[in-house]
Ligand code: UDP
């Protein structure tokens with residue numbers, strides 16, 4: 001083992017997770033305790049639950065855990081800020097107190113047994129270790145297909161994402177600090193993490209069913225997430241409108257010439273159908289185009305306000321731990 005074991009903090013975002021949280025704490029503690037015993041990580045290592053404004057008893061569970069389990073600690077948001085912001089908040093509070101952090105969902109869908117492998121990759125020099133699932137059998141056909149379409153689309157738009165990687169990853173302190181320099185409100189971590197750079201590695205695992213409770217990502221949220229992902233990274237949709245507009249203009253010039261010639265030859269067309277079709281078609285194109293532009297204007301609107309990404313109401317974590325600094 002190197003000079004001194006490094007500190008690991010596991011960040012677990014929780015939104016109405018009372019059914020799973022005790023089991024999650026149990027499994028994560030078992031892993032972390034074993035690693036502490038083997039001196040793979042220091043005894044300052046912690047499991048940080050981020051309560052993202054749960055409406056159920058999640059926070060009570062976290063408080064209970066923090067007294068009964070020496071590894072467990074938590075922070076509580078003043079309201080629901082969303083999964084991505086919960087991760088950012090976790091990384092923000094741990095950045096000066098840990099050598100590395102692993103983010104993992106509360107529902108035990110991601111295999112906790114690869115945590116030691118992630119830490120091993122960190123010791124080999126990776127600042128970012130992606131957890132990648134090598135199966136998607138537990139997802140519905142629909143979720144698999146839409147996910148694939150999404151990766152394909154993102155790739156076309158030039159966003160370098162790791163396929164089949166969700167938000168299960170290890171970040172070294174240097175990468176955490178790097179990531180936190182990205183100040184955007186519409187934060188799409190999966191797209192931003194690769195932009196931070198530094199050496200990275202992947203560990204593979206099989207994703208399981210949710211241990212209990214329901215998915216907090218219904219179709220509507222998934223769709224919004226995808227649209228946010230695309231519009232936060234690329235202006236390709238606006239480009240596409242430009243090309244579409246130019247094509248339609250060209251088509252209408254050809255059509256105009258055709259109509260004029262017909263007129264000159266005396267074949268006058270009553271033209272009701274063509275008129276209706278073009279009005280509806282162009283109306284549709286214009287609405288879609290406007291909404292795409294609106295999407296970006298909306299992004300600018302939310303970004304310029306620079307509202308905070310989260311608000312911590314209670315912090316059981318920070319006071320407990322000493323500061324760690326790495327030259328970056
Ligand atoms: N989550 C959160 N805030 C939210 C929604 C979800 O912190 O507004 C957490 C949730 O508790 C879980 C993780 O984000 O730990 C992933 O959510 P979920 O498992 O419901 O998503 P899925 O795996 O179905 O995509």
Ligand code: MG
Nearest residue numbers: 105107109210
């Ligand atoms: Mg899940």
